Amino acid sequence: QKEVEQDPGPLSVPEGAIVSLNCTYSNSAFQYFMWYRQYSRKGPELLMYTYSSGNKEDGRFTAQVDKSSKYISLFIRDSQPSDSATYLCAMSEKAGSQGNLIFGKGTKLSVKP
């Protein structure tokens, strides 16, 4: 079993829909959870960063962490065509250590006008 599993999609939704992106993981020691957005021909950019369990909201984006189920989610409300990108989850046991970041393979999202 891979440490981090993420459905590659592609996921296609109409503009205005609520999008749910998910990752599951097997390492119960993970404490730091991140979501990155990667546009075509660009590097990933950090969207959300959360520690331990709970929710975090930033504008139209909400990140949820359920450590008991080893499951994290990213919700996008009122999705826009500009949200079309690949979304990568990442997680680590320790804060701030790039070498310990484990990434999912990414979910490709397409928001149709």
Add this chain to the structure above:
Amino acid sequence: KAGVTQTPRYLIKTRGQQVTLSCSPISGHRSVSWYQQTPGQGLQFLFEYFSETQRNKGNFPGRFSGRQFSNSRSEMNVSTLELGDSALYLCASSLYATSANEQFFGPGTRLTVL
């Protein structure tokens, strides 16, 4: 403030050759990390440098090496290229060595090995 820059953006090489990729971090950032991204394996950590010292290394063969200069610019080198080395190589910089949640990625170098 300029972002992370990587050169070249695209590269085509043949098996057995070697290649050097360059990364200029955001001004003031002292930590540089390198990643390999492929459709099959996703994003995988190669190595991390801080103040010219390698702090961490991923699970890649010794053909992959890197270095960091006093101005924080970094290079990575791949020797004896294999077809499987075809990938997007991403560089990320952060202010400190302990700020993975605040790292900024460059656009990457797309390497194709024929």
